[in-house]
Amino acid sequence: GAGVSQTPSNKVTEKGKYVELRCDPISGHTALYWYRQSLGQGPEFLIYFQGTGAADDSGLPNDRFFAVRPEGSVSTLKIQRTERGDSAVYLCASSSDQNTEAFFGQGTRLTVV
Amino acid sequence: EDQVTQSPEALRLQEGESSSLNCSYTVSGLRGLFWYRQDPGKGPEFLFTLYSAGEEKEKERLKATLTKKESFLHITAPKPEDSATYLCAVQEWTGANNLFFGTGTRLTVIP
Numbered sequence: 001g002a003g004v005s006q007t008p009s010n011k012v013t014e015k016g017k018y019v020e021l022r023c024d025p026i027s028g029h030t031a032l033y034w035y036r037q038s039l040g041q042g043p044e045f046l047i048y049f050q051g052t053g054a055a056d057d058s059g060l061p062n063d064r065f066f067a068v069r070p071e072g073s074v075s076t077l078k079i080q081r082t083e084r085g086d087s088a089v090y091l092c093a094s095s096s097d098q099n100t101e102a103f104f105g106q107g108t109r110l111t112v113v
Numbered sequence: 114e115d116q117v118t119q120s121p122e123a124l125r126l127q128e129g130e131s132s133s134l135n136c137s138y139t140v141s142g143l144r145g146l147f148w149y150r151q152d153p154g155k156g157p158e159f160l161f162t163l164y165s166a167g168e169e170k171e172k173e174r175l176k177a178t179l180t181k182k183e184s185f186l187h188i189t190a191p192k193p194e195d196s197a198t199y200l201c202a203v204q205e206w207t208g209a210n211n212l213f214f215g216t217g218t219r220l221t222v223i224p
Contacts, residue, residue: 042214
């Protein structure tokens with residue numbers, strides 16, 4: 001596609017529920033990143049994929065968070081047993097390789113009630 | 114630990130009033146310094162990458178410069194459509210390939 005696409009745009013879920021957030025990167029981009037952005041803050045790194053593998057998952061806050069990229073294109077961020085503190089905008093970015101600029105999607109606004 | 118500090122937090126300018134945004138950084142080895150623009154409800158939009166001290170890049174009314182400790186984003190004769198949050202981020206040579214962001218400067222340009 002023309003840009004990074006994230007679905008859904010907004011997600012409201014109840015505390016304790018499971019959610020999946022999807023990212024479609026720019027076609028041909030091998031590097032994919034997930035970030036989380038709270039109000040008034042800059043994006044905070046969660047995980048980085050190079051191809052199908054998670055090259056760096058050091059930013060995932062705990063084991064409730066997991067991400068996959070099985071075919072090296074679309075990625076899904078999965079959050080189990082959601083908590084109110086998980087509420088934020090989740091941003092996905094992709095780049096042609098690890099040394100070039102990353103292009104961001106519009107984000108998924110997650111609200112846990 | 115990487116640190117990125119942006120100042121001011123917020124800036125209001127009259128249309129045509131030039132100014133500069135500051136990004137001070139501390140990293141073990143800088144691979145690149147990135148500037149992004151973010152509009153409300155949108156993802157960050159890439160502006161510039163700077164790699165070495167002394168480097169400068171320009172795009173329309175924006176010019177980014179880099180020293181060993183900080184970067185400036187100069188805005189010349191801004192227009193209301195330049196209103197946005199400007200984010201600075203660093204990427205280091207060792208360790209993760211991710212970007213470490215500052216908290217941004219929220220710019221408002223008044224007609």
